[in-house]
Amino acid sequence: MGNLMNKEPPPPMVLVPPLFDFPPLAARTRMLESSYDLLFGKLALKCLFDDYFEQARHFSTMIMLKPIDDPHVDLVATVSGPLDHKPEESIVGNAFFRWQSDVDDPHTFMDLFVSNTDPTLQMRACAYYPKYGFGAFGIFPMLLKKRITSEDFGVMGLRYGSTNLSIGATAMPFSMKDECPRRAWLVSKMGRLTAGVQYEPEYGSKEGQKYRNLKNWSCAIGYGVGSSSPLSPSFNFGLELSKSSQFIASFYQHVVVQRRVKNPLEENEVVGITNYIDFGFELQTRVDDTKSSNDVPESSYVPQVPDSTFQVAASWQANKNFLLKGKVGPLSSSIALAFKSWWKPSFTFSISATRDHVVGETGYGFGIRVENLRQASYQRADPNFVMLTPNKEHLAEGIVWKVGKRPMLQSDITAGNFDGIPKELRPLGKIL
Incomplete structure (x- = not known):
């Protein structure tokens, strides 16, 4: 009885949910x-600007499943179309069937793409050898209604990647035109x-002129702080x-903050929860004064941009369940709300509203996703995010909650130690 009466209360805990x-x-x-x-934050910005912002008066569904008996294969199927019937628009459906060599390494794989639009059947494959840093890949459209562009005949490429260097090139060996490299x-x-340069020969008639034409070259420089793990802030x-x-000038910032929790559905020892806040900005402006017909690529149509x-x-x-997003631009503004249930498979429902500033109308879009590809679990961790096992309850001892102040996050992940956290929450890899 004495031991029961003198039992110490459990120390406070902080909830750390996975990213959506x-x-x-x-x-x-x-x-x-x-x-x-x-690189240069482009992937993160694309996810921030596009994910869950459905097209006005349209819907989209996505199913991402893999069998329990064979985790090396999975299927991703999407169906999208207008909410109201329009003769000029039709419902688009496609699916990817993917085989992956290593469950934890997505760099060596092969997939088949089927669709009711072009390309009707396409195969993609990639083989990468981390020990040497070399990889080869290919994209082969197998069934097409018409082969118009050079890419319709297939693209093959070679690449080398390390922690500080990435170099590669693509070519079209089956194309009728002599375009090497294509990129x-x-x-x-x-x-x-991080600095980079890219060559795409779209302008010019002869090979020598293409190399000397500055319109075929792009360059970028970026400054980044932090890692690509969602548990660590980055800029x-x-x-x-x-x-x-x-x-183009852009910035992206991922902020990790902690706030108080007063939820009657949680245990009394749960005192806080980790939130993720993301900001992004992108500015695009033309710097050339003249626009002539000679600037249009030979094999593709480039739409006019402001x-x-x-x-x-x-x-x-x-x-872990709610995500709120918003974006503002000169032509339109959008807001999106997503709800996710972490069942197996997980279920995500999203609704977005888009205000067209030119027309002055507001349209709504809806999205549904079903997934069991990513198995991130709800975590309880200490304020330093030192996770020992994927589903162990960690104790957040010594956390100090003060009004107007947030605890600083210092942990092993600052030094790049991600071995103890679930693979879904680790950085994307050590390949640039």
Whole structure:
């Protein structure tokens, strides 16, 4: 009886929920893309500006499933279309069937893409050897109604990646035109600075002229602080001169904060919860004065873009279930609310409202997602985020809650030690 009467109360705990979508699905196929197109905060900004912002008066559904018996394969299927019947618009459905060599390493895989639009059937494959840093990949449209552009005949590429360097090139060996390389990039990281250059021969008639034409070259420089783990704050700032005609300035910041919890559904020892707040800004402006017909690429149509535009976005994840996002631009503004239930498979419902400033109308969009690809679990951790096992209850001892002040987050992840946290919450990898 004495031991029961003198039992100490449990120490306070802090809830640490997983991010809604981490790692992003685009990270699974990043070895098929140029590193130049993914670094400088571009991947994070794309997720911030696009995810859960459905097109006005449209719906989208996504199913992402994998069998329990064979985790090396999975299926991602999407169906999207207008909410009201329009003759000029139809419902689009497509699916990816993917095989991955290593469950924990998404860099070696093969997938088949089927759709009711072009391409009807497409195969993609990538093989990467981390020990040597070399990889090869290919994209092969197998069934098409018409083969118009050079990419319709297939694209193959080689790449090398390390922690501080990424270099690669793509070519189209089955194309009738002699275009080699179709794309080439070089990106290097020096401390917190990242610089890169990319070559895409779209302008000019002869090979010699294409190399000398500055409109075929793009360059960028970025400054980044922090890691790509959602448990660590990060900041990225980038400047890009795209094809010598468009200047792009952007920044992205991921903030990790803790707030009080007064939830009657939680235990008394739960005193706080971790929130994730993301900010993003992108400014695009043209720097060339003349626009002639000679500037249009031979094999593709480039839509006209405004001389200057910008967009600002922010998101707030209050807990494991609710996400609020908003973005503002000169042509339109949008707000989105998403609810996620962490069942197996998880279920996500989102609704977004878009205000068209030109027309003066507001439209709504809806989205539904079902997923069991990412198995991030709800965590309880100490204020330093030192997680020992994926589902152990960690005690948050010594946390001090003061009005107007938030505890500083210092942990092993500051030094790059992510071995003890679930794989869904680790950084994307050590490949630039």
